[in-house]
Amino acid sequence: xxxxxxxxxxxxxxxxxxxxxxxxxxxxxxxxxxxxxxxxxxxxxxxxxxxxxxxxxxxxxxxxxxxxxxxxxxxxxxxxxxxxxxxxxxxxxxxxxxxxxxxxxxxxxxxxxxxxxxxxxxxxxxxxxxxxxxxxxxxxxxxxxxxxxxxxxxxxxxxxxxxxxxxxxxxxxxxxxxxxxxxxxxxxxxxxxxxxxxxxxxxxxxxxxxxxxxxxxxxxxxxxxxxxxxxxxxxxxxxxxxxxxxxxxxxxxxxxxxxxxxxxxxxxxxxxxxxxxxxxxxxxxxxxxxxxxxxxxxxxxxxxxxxxxxxxxxxxxxxxxxxxxxxxxxxxxxxxxxxxxxxxxxxxxxxxxxxxxxxxx
Amino acid sequence: xxxxxxxxxxxxxxxxxxxxxxxxxxxxxxxxxxxxxxxxxxxxxxxxxxxxxxxxxxxxxxxxxxxxxxxxxxxxxxxxxxxxxxxxxxxxxxxxxxxxxxxxxxxxxxxxxxxxxxxxxxxxxxxxxxxxxxxxxxxxxxxxxxxxxxxxxxxxxxxxxxxxxxxxxxxxxxxxxxxxxxxxxxxxxxxxxxxxxxxxxxxxxxxxxxxxxxxxxxxxxxxxxxxxxxxxxxxxxxxxxxxxxxxxxxxxxxxxxxxxxxxxxxxxxxxxxxxxxxxxxxxxxxxxxxxxxxxxxxxxxxxxxxxxxxxxxxxxxxxxxxxxxxxxxxxxxxxxxxxxxxxxxxxxxx
Numbered sequence: 001x002x003x004x005x006x007x008x009x010x011x012x013x014x015x016x017x018x019x020x021x022x023x024x025x026x027x028x029x030x031x032x033x034x035x036x037x038x039x040x041x042x043x044x045x046x047x048x049x050x051x052x053x054x055x056x057x058x059x060x061x062x063x064x065x066x067x068x069x070x071x072x073x074x075x076x077x078x079x080x081x082x083x084x085x086x087x088x089x090x091x092x093x094x095x096x097x098x099x100x101x102x103x104x105x106x107x108x109x110x111x112x113x114x115x116x117x118x119x120x121x122x123x124x125x126x127x128x129x130x131x132x133x134x135x136x137x138x139x140x141x142x143x144x145x146x147x148x149x150x151x152x153x154x155x156x157x158x159x160x161x162x163x164x165x166x167x168x169x170x171x172x173x174x175x176x177x178x179x180x181x182x183x184x185x186x187x188x189x190x191x192x193x194x195x196x197x198x199x200x201x202x203x204x205x206x207x208x209x210x211x212x213x214x215x216x217x218x219x220x221x222x223x224x225x226x227x228x229x230x231x232x233x234x235x236x237x238x239x240x241x242x243x244x245x246x247x248x249x250x251x252x253x254x255x256x257x258x259x260x261x262x263x264x265x266x267x268x269x270x271x272x273x274x275x276x277x278x279x280x281x282x283x284x285x286x287x288x289x290x291x292x293x294x295x296x297x298x299x300x301x302x303x304x305x306x307x308x309x310x311x312x313x314x315x316x317x318x319x320x321x322x323x324x325x326x327x328x329x330x331x332x333x334x335x336x337x338x339x340x341x342x343x344x345x346x347x348x349x350x351x352x353x354x355x356x357x358x359x360x361x
Numbered sequence: 362x363x364x365x366x367x368x369x370x371x372x373x374x375x376x377x378x379x380x381x382x383x384x385x386x387x388x389x390x391x392x393x394x395x396x397x398x399x400x401x402x403x404x405x406x407x408x409x410x411x412x413x414x415x416x417x418x419x420x421x422x423x424x425x426x427x428x429x430x431x432x433x434x435x436x437x438x439x440x441x442x443x444x445x446x447x448x449x450x451x452x453x454x455x456x457x458x459x460x461x462x463x464x465x466x467x468x469x470x471x472x473x474x475x476x477x478x479x480x481x482x483x484x485x486x487x488x489x490x491x492x493x494x495x496x497x498x499x500x501x502x503x504x505x506x507x508x509x510x511x512x513x514x515x516x517x518x519x520x521x522x523x524x525x526x527x528x529x530x531x532x533x534x535x536x537x538x539x540x541x542x543x544x545x546x547x548x549x550x551x552x553x554x555x556x557x558x559x560x561x562x563x564x565x566x567x568x569x570x571x572x573x574x575x576x577x578x579x580x581x582x583x584x585x586x587x588x589x590x591x592x593x594x595x596x597x598x599x600x601x602x603x604x605x606x607x608x609x610x611x612x613x614x615x616x617x618x619x620x621x622x623x624x625x626x627x628x629x630x631x632x633x634x635x636x637x638x639x640x641x642x643x644x645x646x647x648x649x650x651x652x653x654x655x656x657x658x659x660x661x662x663x664x665x666x667x668x669x670x671x672x673x674x675x676x677x678x679x680x681x682x683x684x685x686x687x688x689x690x691x692x693x694x695x696x697x698x699x700x701x702x703x704x705x706x707x708x709x710x711x
Contacts, residue, residue, distance in 0.1 A: 052606050073612040085603035089625040098621075099611035150611070 002063055002076075002153035002186045003028050004049065010057035011044055011210075018044055020210040021058065026188065026203065031180050034190045035197040035233070036207035042190045043082075043158055045207070049188065050156050051075050062154065078147035079156040082163065084139045086131040092118075092142050093127040099150045117149045120182075137168045144179070157189040161196065173200060194234050198222070206230050228352040231279045231345055237308065237320045239279045242293075243349060248272040257314045259293045261339060268346050268355045276355065279345035282308065282322035287329075291336030295319050297329050311335065400687075407680035408490040414676050425489035429454040432471045441465065441482040448475070452485065494681040502664070503657070504682065510576060511660040512689075514649075515642040518580040522638050523631055525585050530593030531623050535605060545594070552587045556647070564651055578652040579660075583642065589634050596630035597623060632700035636693065643690050661686045 004026040011019035019041050026032045034042040047053035049060055051072030059066050067075050078099075086095050096114045105113075118124040121141045131139055140160060147155055157176070161169045177200050180187050191197055197204050198218045206213040206221065206229070214221055214230045225231035231239045244253040244261075248271055252262045255278075263278065270276060287309070295311030298318075309321040309329055321337060329335060346355040373379040402421075406414065409423040428437035431454045438454030443465075453465040453475075461479050498504040532538075533545050563582055572578030600623065608618045624631070646662045653659060659667070665686065668679040 047606075050610065052609065072606075072609050077610065079607070079610045081603045081607060083601060083603050085601065085607035087604060087608070087622060089628075098608070098613070102612040102614075102617065146607075146611070 003061075004032075004154060004186060004188065005061040006045075006049070006058065007061065008058035009045070009048060009055055009060060011041070011048060011053065012056045018210050019048070019056075022207075022210075022212045024205060024212065024215060026186060028186055029184050031177070031187045031189065031200060031202045033197040033201035033204050034188065034207055035192065035194055035204055036213075037233070038192055039209075040207040041210040042192075042207050046079075046156050046158055046188060046190045049154075050077055050079050052079075076153040077156055078150050078152035078154075079158065080140075080143045080147050080160045082159040084131070084143040084160075084163075086139060086142055086146070088131050091128050091130055092123060092134070095131070095142055096127075096145050096149050099146065103150075113149050117145045121145045121148070136164050137172065140164060140172060144176070148179070148183070153185065155185055155187040157187065159190055159192065161191070162193075169196075176200065195236060198234065204234075206233060224354070224356060225279075225345065226354050228277055228279065228347045231347070231354075235281055237282050237322070239281050239345070240285065240319045241347075242278045242280070242313070242317060242319070244276060244278060246270045246272055246274045246276055253278055255293070255313070257293075257317075261292050262341060263344060263346065264341050267357055269357045270346060270355050275349040277347040277349050277352075279347060280339050281343060282320040284340040284343040285319070285321045286338045286340070287321060287323065287327070288336050288338035291338040293319075293337050293339070294334055295321075295337055297331050297333045297335060299331060300327070300329050302326055309335070311337075403680060403687075404684055407494055407677075407684045408492070409494075409677075409680075410491045411677050413491075414680075422488050423490055424486045425491065427485045427487050429468050431466050431468050434471075438466065440485040442485055443477065443481055444483050445481040446477060448477075453482075455482070491677070494677045495685070498678060498681055498685070502678065502682075504664075504685070506657060507659050507661045507664040508685075510658060511643060511662070511686075514576055514579050514645075514660060515639055517576075518583050518642045519635055519638040521580065521584045522586060522589060523635060526589035526634065527593050527624065527627065527631060528619070529585065529590045530597050530627075531619055533590065534594045534597040535600075535602070535623070545591075548587045548590050550587075552591075560647075560651065563648075567652060572652070574653060574655055574658055576653075576658060579645070579649050582648070583645075586638075589638070592634055593627060593630050596627050600626050629700060632697060636697045636700065639693055640690060643686075 004024075006022050006024040008021045008023060009019060010017065010021050022045065024032075034045060036042050044053060048055045049062075051067065051070065055068060060068055062075060062077070087098065090098065093114060096117065097110045100110045100113065114127070115124070118127055121144060123138060123141045123145060126134060126138060126142070131142065134142065140163075143160070160176075161172050164172060173196060176189075180200075189196075189200065201218050203216060204218050204221055205215045208229055214226045218234075221230060221234045225234060228241065232241070242253075242255055244255040246253055246263075247260075250260075251264075252260050253276060254260050261278075293313070295309075295313060297309055297311045299310045301308040301310070304326065305324070307323045307325065307327050309323065309327070311319050311321070313319060319337065347353060348355055372382045374382055405421065405423055410425055413420070413424060427440045429440045429452065430437050434454075434456070438456060441453050441455055441463075443449055443451050443453055448467065451467055453467050455463050455465050456474065457464040458479065462476055463479055463482060464474050464476055465482070466474055529548075533541060533548075567573060567578045567582060572581065604622060604626075605618055608622050613621065644662065645660075646666070649660050649663055650666065653663060656667075661682065665679060665682055668675045668682070
């Protein structure tokens with residue numbers, strides 16, 4: 001069993017605390033994605049799990065063993081690096097077999113395993129080439145192959161796709177997920193791209209400034225973000241945030257721009273006069289002539305099958321509207337919008353935390 | 362060949378010469394003259410006889426007087442042409458010469474000895490290479506011994522230096538430890554101390570350790586050089602840490618990382634340092650002069666020095682041995698010089 005558990009894991013460089021006590025429990029076989037903006041500590045956290053970065057406090061448990069004092073090499077992990085980190089002077093075959101040689105695997109066994117893995121990753125024709133003669137995608141496969149060939153308990157991926165072009169990234173995304181299904185190992189994957197996180201993960205851990213904001217299944221994070229940060233980070237394009245004040249008696253919110261909009265009363269705990277942030281995803285907003293809120297169109301993106309209208313309220317708050325099909329809105333035009341109240345999120349404006357009452361669904 | 366020719370005759374102007382062609386070609390020609398002039402002069406002079414070397418004004422090519430075989434004489438006689446008197450135009454051999462008069466023999470009539478004045482004779486000279494300058498080195502002096510000493514010192518010292526310096530550079534570039542910067546500063550700081558200042562203390566240490574008059578006394582003090590450590594460290598810094606991390610995840614020991622990852626990846630810088638080290642050691646003079654006093658321990662440079670006495674200099678041997686001393690280093694340089702360019706170019710980072 002390769003369960004990975006973090007208990008109050010901390011990291012500080014001198015007086016600067018970069019990881020501020022993280023608790024996380026990744027079950028065996030789970031594909032867990034660490035996501036967050038750059039500088040949130042996600043790569044550091046991964047390196048702490050790998051053992052390349054010593055931890056300043058707490059415990060890292062892999063399997064049932066506390067591995068704080070176990071060297072990176074002996075933790076039974078394999079890592080795929082952002083820059084691939086292939087050994088430039090070795091051929092692909094040597095790159096794949098280097099780790100096996102180091103643990104004293106016999107020659108015949110090495111060539112057998114290298115053969116299997118390279119066939120699986122379709123790099124068997126590249127075995128005698130040097131990394132510099134490979135394309136980005138091929139290097140990525142070799143880097144993954146180097147991890148797979150050692151049959152580790154847990155795979156660690158550090159932003160492995162960020163150096164690839166968009167199309168290749170989508171392909172490799174699919175391949176890594178397929179690999180996970182085939183091998184069934186625990187995988188921890190770091191990315192700053194929430195699309196990667198949403199599409200690949202069994203569980204997502206959203207990190208910000210060294211703290212764990214939310215940990216859960218992708219759709220749980222999407223549907224029930226626990227705070228404004230997670231709500232804004234997960235989902236593309238970003239969720240719209242409108243500031244206002246609650247009027248509990250009338251079940252409505254008065255926006256700072258003066259417009260009054262109804263809010264759902266069920267499932268949320270809020271009081272009159274409380275300052276709240278109303279969060280609503282662009283696809284729950286629609287254009288309507290007599291909508292309660294007016295926006296001025298700033299730009300329009302027509303993708304053919306769908307369209308995005310970017311507008312702003314009177315006070316400059318950005319609002320994005322997602323529409324299917326094509327529209328004929330002009331920049332500068334004022335449009336009314338309608339909000340689908342069943343998909344509204346409410347957050348406390350001061351703390352940023354959700355006002356959703358626990359156990360609503 | 363055609364490509365070499367077109368490279369050597371490349372011009373900027375089409376059809377006629379642009380003024381930059383004149384400037385660059387004259388610059389290059391002057392450069393070639395300055396660089397190769399002395400070397401060519403040295404090589405040609407090394408083939409001159411002692412008499413020819415003393416001659417004034419000097420001549421570019423090595424000349425030697427021709428000789429004629431005359432019946433009745435065991436050794437060939439020096440050949441002259443008579444330019445005045447009855448025998449004008451005859452080629453004659455000279456048997457004796459003294460006080461402005463010479464005794465000559467016409468080869469066709471070996472029994473008659475004729476006396477003429479010296480100014481009636483003109484020596485017949487031809488280009489001739491005095492190869493005995495070189496063969497003497499092997500017969501009269503223990504050239505191979507000196508050559509072996511120089512080679513042994515150069516090879517051992519270079520290998521030792523590369524090993525010590527690359528290990529130091531690895532530690533200083535890839536490990537975080539307390540005082541790393543101070544260590545580096547001390548290493549670089551020693552560059553500012555002139556060699557001559559530490560000469561006496563170094564000599565005392567070497568003597569104390571019993572390495573006086575031993576080749577190791579020359580090899581070991583030069584094993585660690587600040588220049589080498591600094592050069593390699595600057596190069597190793599450019600090796601991404603992720604590669605080392607990847608090797609660590611691959612269960613490679615730190616020693617294995619050094620041998621299998623760091624050394625192959627630093628090859629260009631190591632090649633540069635190797636060339637420099639070979640040149641330093643091979644051409645080293647002052648320190649061997651101090652440590653090595655017995656002739657059988659002499660390096661080539663010391664042997665060359667011993668040809669030059671206070672009162673007399675053995676120019677023929679000195680020049681010939683200088684040429685032989687130059688050859689190995691020139692060969693090393695010719696084969697490895699491309700690494701100097703690539704190595705230095707890529708040391709500055711990518």
